[in-house]
Amino acid sequence: MKMSKLFCQTLREFPQDAEVISHKLLVRAGYIRKLANGIYNYLPLMQRVLTKVENIIREEMNAAGAQELLMPFVQPEELWKESGRWDVYGKELMRMKDRHDRGMCLGPTHEEVITFIAREGIRSYKQLPVNLYQIQSKFRDEIRPRFGLLRGREFIMKDAYSFDVDQAGLDKEYKNMADTYNRIFTRCGLETKMVQSDSGAIGGSVSHEFMVLVNENDENNAGENDVFYCTKCDYSANSNHAVSKLNPAETDGKFEKAEIVDTPNTKTIEELAEFLKVPSTVICKALVYVIDGKYVVALIRGDRTVEETKLMNAFEGNEIRIARNDEIDEIMQNSGFSAVAGFIGPKGLKGVSIIADETVRELKNFVVGINQTDKHLVGANWGKDVELPEKICDIRLVETKDRCPVCGEELKVTKGIEVGNIFQLGTKYSKAMNATFTDKDGTEKSFIMGCYGIGVSRTAAAAVERYHDDFGIIWPLSIAPYTVVIVPVSDVDEAQMGCANKMYEELNKAGVEVLLDDRSERAGVKLKDADLIGIPFRVTVGKTLNEGKVEFKDRKTNEITLLTPDEAVNKIIEISKTIK
RNA sequence: CGGGAUGUAGCGCAGCUUGGUAGCGCACCUCGCUUGGGACGAGGGGGUCGCAGGUUCAAAUCCUGUCAUCCCGACCA
Numbered sequence: 133m134k135m136s137k138l139f140c141q142t143l144r145e146f147p148q149d150a151e152v153i154s155h156k157l158l159v160r161a162g163y164i165r166k167l168a169n170g171i172y173n174y175l176p177l178m179q180r181v182l183t184k185v186e187n188i189i190r191e192e193m194n195a196a197g198a199q200e201l202l203m204p205f206v207q208p209e210e211l212w213k214e215s216g217r218w219d220v221y222g223k224e225l226m227r228m229k230d231r232h233d234r235g236m237c238l239g240p241t242h243e244e245v246i247t248f249i250a251r252e253g254i255r256s257y258k259q260l261p262v263n264l265y266q267i268q269s270k271f272r273d274e275i276r277p278r279f280g281l282l283r284g285r286e287f288i289m290k291d292a293y294s295f296d297v298d299q300a301g302l303d304k305e306y307k308n309m310a311d312t313y314n315r316i317f318t319r320c321g322l323e324t325k326m327v328q329s330d331s332g333a334i335g336g337s338v339s340h341e342f343m344v345l346v347n348e349n350d351e352n353n354a355g356e357n358d359v360f361y362c363t364k365c366d367y368s369a370n371s372n373h374a375v376s377k378l379n380p381a382e383t384d385g386k387f388e389k390a391e392i393v394d395t396p397n398t399k400t401i402e403e404l405a406e407f408l409k410v411p412s413t414v415i416c417k418a419l420v421y422v423i424d425g426k427y428v429v430a431l432i433r434g435d436r437t438v439e440e441t442k443l444m445n446a447f448e449g450n451e452i453r454i455a456r457n458d459e460i461d462e463i464m465q466n467s468g469f470s471a472v473a474g475f476i477g478p479k480g481l482k483g484v485s486i487i488a489d490e491t492v493r494e495l496k497n498f499v500v501g502i503n504q505t506d507k508h509l510v511g512a513n514w515g516k517d518v519e520l521p522e523k524i525c526d527i528r529l530v531e532t533k534d535r536c537p538v539c540g541e542e543l544k545v546t547k548g549i550e551v552g553n554i555f556q557l558g559t560k561y562s563k564a565m566n567a568t569f570t571d572k573d574g575t576e577k578s579f580i581m582g583c584y585g586i587g588v589s590r591t592a593a594a595a596v597e598r599y600h601d602d603f604g605i606i607w608p609l610s611i612a613p614y615t616v617v618i619v620p621v622s623d624v625d626e627a628q629m630g631c632a633n634k635m636y637e638e639l640n641k642a643g644v645e646v647l648l649d650d651r652s653e654r655a656g657v658k659l660k661d662a663d664l665i666g667i668p669f670r671v672t673v674g675k676t677l678n679e680g681k682v683e684f685k686d687r688k689t690n691e692i693t694l695l696t697p698d699e700a701v702n703k704i705i706e707i708s709k710t711i712k
Numbered sequence: 713c714g715g716g717a718u719g720u721a722g723c724g725c726a727g728c729u730u731g732g733u734a735g736c737g738c739a740c741c742u743c744g745c746u747u748g749g750g751a752c753g754a755g756g757g758g759g760u761c762g763c764a765g766g767u768u769c770a771a772a773u774c775c776u777g778u779c780a781u782c783c784c785g786a787c788c789a
Contacts, residue, residue: 168780660749
């Protein structure tokens with residue numbers, strides 16, 4: 133491709149509305165352009181990158197035994213009513229009416245449609261197992277799209293769905309997909325970590341996410357997830373799912389008798405601990421949440437934080453938020469109290485569910501709110517002064533220095549970008565949508581399903597996030613839009629242009645993806661653009677041509693070697709052959 | 713949805729306080745010159761100043777409303 137004809141406008145400055153580096157660089161280097169909030173045009177260079185990622189995915193998925201199909205982007209309301217998600221998916225599901233006033237939605241994911249396909253097409257266990265996938269645009273009307281391609285409303289996703297006769301089959305396919313994903317991301321030049329995760333709105337039990345770990349010291353790092361991991365064993369999990377063993381802590385308040393004491397203006401745990409001169413670990417903290425419209429009071433040790441996803445899952449909820457002050461007032465009124473937030477306790481509350489984190493169980497002679505403003509109960513003990521709630525779960529956020537649940541080593545945390553996930557769905561959708569097959573023994577059974585997603589556009593953006601420098605993008609070879617760019621320093625120097633053109637022809641003939649910068653620009657412009665766009669290799673044809681040499685530059689190391697034009701061409705052809 | 717900020721040429725911005733001919737840099741077009749890290753000179757094109765009302769002889773500027781975008785939070789495959 134000749135750059136004079138390439139549809140690509142690089143910008144001299146970073147776009148003002150971009151925050152993270154992948155967004156800034158992709159816009160500035162002419163890969164993407166915003167159409168609307170969270171919706172982007174993929175320009176020719178970007179399309180080449182996406183196609184490469186997609187083809188790697190295709191090859192590996194096909195090799196793993198999956199079959200590609202394509203489902204509609206627009207889906208009928210009825211299917212979503214069948215699965216029960218029409219009512220629970222929320223505003224993220226882009227809903228609309230067709231001309232006949234029938235409810236439709238844009239596909240944010242395709243469990244319903246694939247289950248419909250399986251229900252229609254699979255009658256017998258003999259047709260199983262099967263794994264079907266597609267690569268397609270998805271639409272999710274995110275509350276706050278941001279970070280360019282990392283969190284758009286429209287994005288490209290590979291989604292695969294497996295159907296098995298039993299759990300053993302699903303386990304096998306799950307492992308197969310995990311291995312496949314590792315191969316896919318490795319081929320894309322990305323190092324990923326497979327971490328345990330929450331299964332979210334998709335449902336199901338077992339799930340893992342594939343995270344590209346980003347450098348936390350990087351000021352604009354775009355990792356949206358905290359990943360806790362163990363340095364000794366291979367335990368790692370998303371913070372919304374991570375569990376830990378706790379270090380020993382002082383949990384005895386050493387108050388000799390239970391009594392209500394004045395604790396004026398101690399609305400936070402810090403203030404209360406300071407006022408009573410006790411460690412925060414002997415305080416039982418009470419937080420009021422609203423889960424799917426119902427009030428929940430969560431008890432947790434004073435020094436710990438509630439993990440809201442865990443709390444929500446404990447009640448099998450879909451939506452969680454902290455209660456507003458007027459809602460707390462309502463609870464107080466219903467229970468005959470009048471305390472404000474900061475003095476809430478479990479004793480005597482009516483119309484709420486109470487849940488306790490495991491950390492409160494061992495508290496002794498502790499401090500707890502008693503639903504009177506500016507007062508707390510000290511020296512409290514479970515069973516005697518306050519009832520221990522029946523519902524006790526792990527609802528706490530893991531912290532660094534907590535111990536690995538597997539081996540006991542200290543846990544560490546890092547930021548990650550989620551580029552893929554795998555879920556064991558089980559029969560959640562097949563049961564709800566009555567999708568069954570006839571098993572060997574003649575009985576009707578529901579499909580055991582799994583689903584497996586990869587964010588294609590996000591993977592490309594994550595690669596930029598991971599590989600760039602002050603000059604621009606540094607694409608991994610396997611997903612770069614072109615392998616090499618030839619830059620003649622002067623487009624009016626006949627020798628240089630002749631040499632550049634000759635190499636260009638030879639490389640093209642050899643099937644190498646090559647760019648020729650034949651623009652009538654000054655050298656600086658062409659060199660800056662080559663770096664910005666991030667082509668892995670650059671051949672500069674300039675003054676060294678007098679000695680019969682051209683410069684060969686590796687974008688990754690910025691190392692320059694002098695080669696004859698023939699040597700350069702051969703070297704690139706050799707490199708090109710290694711691309712898988 | 714809560715808090716903060718911003719909307720002026722394709723991009724980046726000034727002008728607004730104190731109302732009076734809409735500007736600068738980059739990009740774009742023409743000519744010249746130049747060709748190893750985003751040159752230079754001359755000329756040129758491009759704007760209903762986010763939108764709608766209002767005040768005024770006169771509004772980018774003041775007032776009201778509204779829309780959009782960005783950041784933080786809540787949410788999230």
